[in-house]
Amino acid sequence: MGAESRIEAKASSVPDVDVAIVGAGISGIGMAAHMAMHCPGRSYTIIERRERIGGTWDLFRYPGVRSDSDMHTLGFSFEPWVHEKAIADGDSILEYLNRIADQRGIRPHIRFGTKVLGADWDSATGMWRLTTADDSGRRSVTTARWLYLGSGYYDYDSPYEAPIEGKEDFTGDLVHPQFWPEDYDYTGKRVVVIGSGATAVTLVPSMTARASHVTMLQRTPTWYITRPAKDGLANLLRKILPERTAYAVTRFKNVWLQNLLFKRARNKPEGVKTYLTKRLKKILGDKYDAKAFTPPYDPWDQRLCLVPDDDLFEAIKAGKASVVTDRIARIDATGVQLQSGQHLDADVIVTATGLKMAMAGKIAVSLDGMPVNFAEHFYYKGCMFSNVPNLSVVFGYLNASWTLRADMDAEYVCRVLNTMQARSADVAVPVLAADHKLVEDNIYDFSSGYIQRAMSELPKSATDMRWRLNQDYLADKAWMASDPVEDGVLKFDRAPGVEQREAAE
Incomplete structure (x- = not known):
């Protein structure tokens, strides 16, 4: 060569x-x-x-x-x-x-x-x-x-768009969370968020600060787990232990708890259902609606939705947000027509329908x-x-x-x-x-x-x-x-x- x-x-x-x-x-x-x-x-x-x-x-x-x-x-x-x-x-x-x-x-x-x-x-x-x-x-x-x-x-490039009839007829704003418009102003507007997954559960309480009202429209309820946004033990450990040691202990604790809850949900689903439902009833009080918060599947058949500091439920209790469980017949010029006959008036529809x-x-x-x-x-x-x-x-x-x-x-x-x-x-x-x-x-x-x-x-x-x-x-x-x-x-x-x-x- x-x-x-x-x-x-x-x-x-x-x-x-x-x-x-x-x-x-x-x-x-x-x-x-x-x-x-x-x-x-x-x-x-x-x-x-x-x-x-x-x-x-x-x-x-x-x-x-x-x-x-x-x-x-x-x-x-x-x-x-x-x-x-x-x-x-x-x-x-x-x-x-x-x-x-x-x-x-x-x-x-x-x-x-x-x-x-x-x-x-x-x-x-x-x-x-x-x-x-x-x-x-x-x-x-x-x-x-x-x-x-x-x-x-x-x-x-493209999220999952649920096939909903009539989107083109809506005269308000139709938004997908994956492509949220920069500096979008929804102050004082009536908002309907379609979906009940992690994105919807995040959007609803956040939007209540500026919207006149936010409705979460779900076809199927979701299982929720609540916890404080701040980890008290982690914050305490950082004060008394070296930073890396405190982090390692907290990390192990949280991994172990996640693993325990998942396995308990798979092995004893009825017990986990009872536990999650009791917590929700305690948080919501007279605002608890079994139809809105009782999924037809076992916990962890789908990922549990995390609600930090009970923010979604606090918004519901304050009357700033509501949950409607129904199927969509179509979207029309002024909102969402449901199969039950109910109509949800909306200025903004957010399609949080998945990835x-x-x-x-x-x-x-x-x-x-x-x-x-x-x-x-x-x-x-x-x-x-x-x-x-x-x-x-x-x-x-x-x-x-x-x-x-x-x-x-x-x-x-x-x-x-x-x-x-x-x-x-x-x-x-x-x-x-x-x-x-x-x-x-x-x-x-x-x-x-x-x-x-x-x-x-x-x-x-x-x-x-x-x-x-x-x-x-x-x-x-x-x-x-x-x-x-x-x-x-x-x-x-x-x-x-x-x-x-x-x-x-």
């Missing part, structure tokens, strides 16, 4: 970066921080389609946007949450992420305003070729040894030019996929905070990267034979609409722990820490192009 050919071979098998991280939200910033701690010699870039850090927390700007779980578990394991409020507003979460990015030197590694269109694995060189486009539409290609998808689980899930951030993923259908692959250790090399994705817990899995995934991928380096390997792939005997298991055993609508697109899970997206953080954490990276399933290898390059040298 001539000198020119040798240079060409070397260039084609050396990636631009070791790890390409897609998304500068919680998952992406977390992975970058873990790499700095555990793989300090590796290069990485974060590719972020927006102009700012934050992901979901930068996109969502509707009134009152806040965490739907406590920040001692939604926060990172390595960075204590020190604010007084454990149920945090969106701005506080953005401040937390931006501070981490600046203090840990992550920001210079972020390519803002850049969207990943496609990712093709080149088996000859053992690299991912990422086709990206900037805001002007100009395309370029970036190569990376590893692809880490921290792009979330829903479609940033649309999107696998792999809608990136066209392929292996040597052949499209990857993730629904045909099994999860491997909750973050990789059967027979797909050098790729990991973050899909947070359905029954606990997203960051618990994001932290665990990042730690695991760093272990894999270090093992690859120790073995001089370019490729790590979870190998699953075509004639496997795995028993499939539906870990998405939730009736939530956004999950049910996406079932045909989601990867498979098995009863075998290695091949499932398990839903028990405490068990997962212990198992992931004890199960070796070199488990006989994850195969490490050299890429042909790299071997040829080294032979030429």
Whole structure:
């Protein structure tokens, strides 16, 4: 091989970066921080389609946007949450992420305003070729040894729009929370919020401060859990213990309580129903309406809705908000016509009808030019996929905070990267034979609409722990820490192009 050919071979098998991280939200910033701690010699870039850090927390700007779980578990394991409020507003979460990015030197590694269109694995060189486009539409290609998808689980471009007849007839303002208009003024207006999930439950009490009245229109009631926005124990522990110790104790306490409630709901649903109902009756008093607050499903068949400081219920008691349980016949010029015959007059209708899930951030993923259908692959250790090399994705817990899995995934991928380096390997792939005997298991055993609508697109899970997206953080954490990276399933290898390059040298 001539000198020119040798240079060409070397260039084609050396990636631009070791790890390409897609998304500068919680998952992406977390992975970058873990790499700095555990793989300090590796290069990485974060590719972020927006102009700012934050992901979901930068996109969502509707009134009152806040965490739907406590920040001692939604926060990172390595960075204590020190604010007084454990149920945090969106701005506080953005401040937390931006501070981490600046203090840990992550920001210079972020390519803002850049969207990943496609990712093709080149088996000859053992690299991912990422086709990206900037805001002007100009395309370029970036190569990376590893692809880490921290792009979330829903479609940033289009939310789920429930098919409701007559939207075009409404003469007021029709708004979806995912695309809340900047500086939108609803002062003195009658508002109907369609939906009863976490977004609606956040919007309703927040909008009562300015709206004349807010009605939450639900087809099906939701199970609610209440707690103070401030964690009294966490705030006390920070006064008497070192910051990191106080955070670790609070984090463990909250994880344990979340896990206990979930398991109790699955094993003894009637007892949990009674407990939640008694709490609600006590809070609402004579404003309690069984029709509005008795779901036809068991607690944790869908995610429990968190109501911090009882704010939704206080708004109902004050007469500023109300809940109507009915089905929509149609939207007309002046509001919502219900099947019962009742009409809800409205100046503003907010369609908090849910999200649309999107696998792999809608990136066209392929292996040597052949499209990857993730629904045909099994999860491997909750973050990789059967027979797909050098790729990991973050899909947070359905029954606990997203960051618990994001932290665990990042730690695991760093272990894999270090093992690859120790073995001089370019490729790590979870190998699953075509004639496997795995028993499939539906870990998405939730009736939530956004999950049910996406079932045909989601990867498979098995009863075998290695091949499932398990839903028990405490068990997962212990198992992931004890199960070796070199488990006989994850195969490490050299890429042909790299071997040829080294032979030429």
